[in-house]
Amino acid sequence: MKQGMNILLVGVGGQGTILASKILSHVALAQGFDVKMSEIHGMAQRGGSVVTQVRIAEKVYGPIIEPGEADVLVAFEKLEAYRWAHMLKPGGTLIINDQKIEPLPVLIGTATYPETIFDDIQQRVEKVTIVPALEIATGLGNAKASNVVLMGVLAASMDIPRQCWDEALEAKVPARFLELNQKAFQAGYDYISCS
Amino acid sequence: MKTLLTGNEAIARGAYEYGVTVAAAYPGTPSTEILENIAKYPEIYSQWSPNEKVAMEVGIGASIAGARSLVAMKHVGVNVAADPLFTAAYTGVRGGLILVSADDPGMHSSQNEQDNRFYAPFAKIPMLEPSDSQEAKDMVKTALEISENFDTPVLLRITTRIAHSQSLVELTEPQERSVKPYKKDAKKYVMIPAHGRTRRVFIEERDKQLAAYSESSDLNRIEMADPSFGVITSGIAYQYVREAFPQASILRIGMTHPIPAKKILDFAASVDVLFVVEELEPYLENQIKALGVSVIGKDILPPYGELSVSLVKAKILAALGANVETAEEGTSEGTTAGEATGIAESAAASDCDCGDAIKPFEAPVRPPVMCPGCPHRGLFYVLKDLRLVVSGDIGCYTLGTMPPLEAMDTCVCMGASVSGALGMEKANPALKGRLVAVIGDSTFLHSGITGLMDIVYNGGTSTVIILDNSITAMTGHQHNPSTGQTLMGQEAPAVDMVALVKALGVKRVVEVDPLDVDKVKQVVKAEVAAEEPSVIITRRPCALIVKNTEKPLQVEGCKGCKACIRLGCPALSFDRATRKAVVNSALCTGCGVCARVCMFDALRKGDE
Numbered sequence: 001m002k003q004g005m006n007i008l009l010v011g012v013g014g015q016g017t018i019l020a021s022k023i024l025s026h027v028a029l030a031q032g033f034d035v036k037m038s039e040i041h042g043m044a045q046r047g048g049s050v051v052t053q054v055r056i057a058e059k060v061y062g063p064i065i066e067p068g069e070a071d072v073l074v075a076f077e078k079l080e081a082y083r084w085a086h087m088l089k090p091g092g093t094l095i096i097n098d099q100k101i102e103p104l105p106v107l108i109g110t111a112t113y114p115e116t117i118f119d120d121i122q123q124r125v126e127k128v129t130i131v132p133a134l135e136i137a138t139g140l141g142n143a144k145a146s147n148v149v150l151m152g153v154l155a156a157s158m159d160i161p162r163q164c165w166d167e168a169l170e171a172k173v174p175a176r177f178l179e180l181n182q183k184a185f186q187a188g189y190d191y192i193s194c195s
Numbered sequence: 196m197k198t199l200l201t202g203n204e205a206i207a208r209g210a211y212e213y214g215v216t217v218a219a220a221y222p223g224t225p226s227t228e229i230l231e232n233i234a235k236y237p238e239i240y241s242q243w244s245p246n247e248k249v250a251m252e253v254g255i256g257a258s259i260a261g262a263r264s265l266v267a268m269k270h271v272g273v274n275v276a277a278d279p280l281f282t283a284a285y286t287g288v289r290g291g292l293i294l295v296s297a298d299d300p301g302m303h304s305s306q307n308e309q310d311n312r313f314y315a316p317f318a319k320i321p322m323l324e325p326s327d328s329q330e331a332k333d334m335v336k337t338a339l340e341i342s343e344n345f346d347t348p349v350l351l352r353i354t355t356r357i358a359h360s361q362s363l364v365e366l367t368e369p370q371e372r373s374v375k376p377y378k379k380d381a382k383k384y385v386m387i388p389a390h391g392r393t394r395r396v397f398i399e400e401r402d403k404q405l406a407a408y409s410e411s412s413d414l415n416r417i418e419m420a421d422p423s424f425g426v427i428t429s430g431i432a433y434q435y436v437r438e439a440f441p442q443a444s445i446l447r448i449g450m451t452h453p454i455p456a457k458k459i460l461d462f463a464a465s466v467d468v469l470f471v472v473e474e475l476e477p478y479l480e481n482q483i484k485a486l487g488v489s490v491i492g493k494d495i496l497p498p499y500g501e502l503s504v505s506l507v508k509a510k511i512l513a514a515l516g517a518n519v520e521t522a523e524e525g526t527s528e529g530t531t532a533g534e535a536t537g538i539a540e541s542a543a544a545s546d547c548d549c550g551d552a553i554k555p556f557e558a559p560v561r562p563p564v565m566c567p568g569c570p571h572r573g574l575f576y577v578l579k580d581l582r583l584v585v586s587g588d589i590g591c592y593t594l595g596t597m598p599p600l601e602a603m604d605t606c607v608c609m610g611a612s613v614s615g616a617l618g619m620e621k622a623n624p625a626l627k628g629r630l631v632a633v634i635g636d637s638t639f640l641h642s643g644i645t646g647l648m649d650i651v652y653n654g655g656t657s658t659v660i661i662l663d664n665s666i667t668a669m670t671g672h673q674h675n676p677s678t679g680q681t682l683m684g685q686e687a688p689a690v691d692m693v694a695l696v697k698a699l700g701v702k703r704v705v706e707v708d709p710l711d712v713d714k715v716k717q718v719v720k721a722e723v724a725a726e727e728p729s730v731i732i733t734r735r736p737c738a739l740i741v742k743n744t745e746k747p748l749q750v751e752g753c754k755g756c757k758a759c760i761r762l763g764c765p766a767l768s769f770d771r772a773t774r775k776a777v778v779n780s781a782l783c784t785g786c787g788v789c790a791r792v793c794m795f796d797a798l799r800k801g802d803e
């Protein structure tokens with residue numbers, strides 16, 4: 001990674017976007033970049049739509065990524081990919097977890113969950129990677145590790161030495177979950193090359 | 196060593212490095228993590244107080260006793276703490292005293308977006324505003340020094356984007372922690388009118404000295420570059436301006452009360468056009484205008500919500516463009532046409548112009564919701580079912596106002612549910628017998644007790660429902676005086692809610708498990724009908740703090756009536772094809788509320 005990047009992680013409150021962004025920030029710092037990261041706390045965490053932003057550059061001023069300025073968008077849920085796709089730069093990369101979490105208006109029948117999310121998105125966004133991260137993590141024994149699977153996919157798309165990511169995992173993941181998360185990361189890392 | 200910290204973590208680190216020995220707060224987004232992080236340093240005595248006024252008073256007491264102290268709260272909390280704050284401005288300090296006010300422009304998690312900068316001139320205390328985490332930490336040091344050198348509490352004002360954004364901070368070794376010896380000084384600390392009048396004169400003198408300090412302090416720094424236009428800014432807005440205009444001349448004000456008048460005049464004189472970029476009210480702008488300086492501010496920027504790089508850039512460029520037009524018309528005031536277009540062009544050139552922007556999709560909203568198994572859900576179902584008027588309050592249960600429950604009529608501030616209900620029933624007798632107040636355990640202890648006392652004292656008949664989930668949940672599960680544990684992890688006596696409300700004179704007190712919907716309904720009906728004050732305590736811990744041992748429910752024989760769907764549980768949905776309810780077993784906690792509202796017995800525990 002020669003220049004900086006704006007990376008947006010979006011999902012549903014409770015999906016672990018903050019841990020993911022901490023791993024990412026750790027890596028960027030190790031590469032000698034300036035980093036700013038913005039988290040969401042409070043009411044939205046109760047199952048609302050959440051956005052975590054990581055800005056990486058030689059010098060970062062504002063902590064917020066604006067519409068059309070994200071180099072990479074990692075969506076932890078399909079509808080959130082749909083909601084935030086316009087944040088991507090033209091030509092930006094979209095990584096989507098193939099998981100559907102229906103928001104309450106859909107559950108109670110006052111709104112419909114869009115059926116054609118992937119097709120619609122692929123018409124407007126060139127670089128899309130769809131990852132069954134939940135399935136992969138569940139297969140490894142803990143659905144909660146899907147956030148780290150997605151980090152693995154992101155890592156594979158960025159040109160940063162693998163060792164940096166391994167170190168970041170060790171630094172940011174609690175010891176008792178480390179082995180599981182290392183496996184999850186590897187599965188994500190290998191995902192594109194195997195599929 | 197440099198590390199990434201949020202503004203809140205940086206303030207906590209500053210408290211640790213610069214000798215704070217006492218810290219107190221009431222949790223509130225976006226301030227909560229300041230005390231949570233201070234609690235990680237056992238060298239500092241830290242505590243949750245029942246409300247912000249108490250926290251402020253603990254801080255004042257600690258300061259008078261000789262300790263460096265820090266008190267933190269969200270913007271609206273300062274309203275609660277304003278009483279002691281305004282007089283602490285008179286008493287001054289012995290150990291340095293910092294009040295952190297975390298404002299919430301854009302109302303990410305608040306009921307209003309008041310601009311707390313006005314508290315500084317109002318209370319006549321100095322104010323500092325950091326623009327990133329490093330400054331947040333450094334300003335803890337400066338604020339403590341100002342506090343002790345000028346004998347005043349100091350307001351450290353941050354906003355959500357400072358509080359919750361991580362940026363690099365250089366860590367240093369903590370300095371030695373010490374507490375000054377106690378010395379009685381009644382003339383300074385006993386604010387009877389005679390003493391107050393002396394201190395009042397002192398305050399004016401102090402203000403002058405602070406203004407002189409502000410003038411010479413590098414908290415307010417001029418970054419001179421292109422002189423064709425200049426921007427005066429502070430806090431997070433500084434970052435937006437710097438990013439939008441890398442070449443702009445900026446006067447960054449870090450000490451926003453008292454403002455450095457001479458520096459502002461000098462800066463204004465050195466640029467052709469002057470802007471002030473600040474979030475929320477024209478706080479700096481009005482003061483700059485009062486100096487006789489002409490400045491563009493809220494004429495082009497909104498006085499509400501958050502600013503952003505693109506907004507600041509667009510508005511300033513547009514204003515510069517307009518300025519060019521007037522210049523071309525012959526009024527040669529301000530920027531010359533050539534200069535301003537130069538800036539406009541170079542700023543526009545830095546905009547990436549590569550390909551078409553991605554058009555937004557229409558996505559259904561995803562509002563926050565009560566968790567699956569939340570103890571509040573059943574209660575709100577009953578309140579809706581009984582068509583009661585619900586005087587609401589602040590906590591997770593405020594979500595009871597959202598569809599499909601929609602069982603809340605008012606929500607103003609912490610504690611207002613209880614006293615507001617009394618006002619409603621006194622004003623409108625037709626509301627008698629149809630009115631309840633709902634308030635959480637932490638909120639009741641924060642400021643509901645006095646309201647309940649008022650109901651008893653003034654002959655009200657309102658029913659107050661205390662939703663006791665054994666935690667302060669919305670802000671991220673903090674302890675409070677009813678949970679039996681302190682911030683520092685010590686065991687503590689827990690408030691006996693029943694004894695407390697009885698002591699206030701309430702004779703009818705009922706406890707009920709909110710998952711038992713039928714019982715809740717029966718109790719609410721009886722208490723609302725009673726011609727005297729009554730309290731119902733719904734007791735069940737927050738679903739996120741207990742380890743769930745129940746199995747998810749199963750659906751069998753669903754008739755498609757959708758009664759359970761009206762609970763708004765994220766684990767329940769309605770399959771339109773089969774016309775049956777579906778339980779998401781990954782989310783369901785087996786709380787059983789849906790089973791109790793199903794008339795056909797179609798929802799059952801896994802093993803029943």
Ligand code: SF4
Nearest residue numbers: 565566569591737738
């Ligand atoms: S955090 Fe606890 S109290 Fe708040 S909505 Fe979830 S279960 Fe209910």
Ligand code: SF4
Nearest residue numbers: 568764783786787789
């Ligand atoms: S599906 Fe029913 S039992 Fe499960 S959490 Fe929701 S209301 Fe409780």
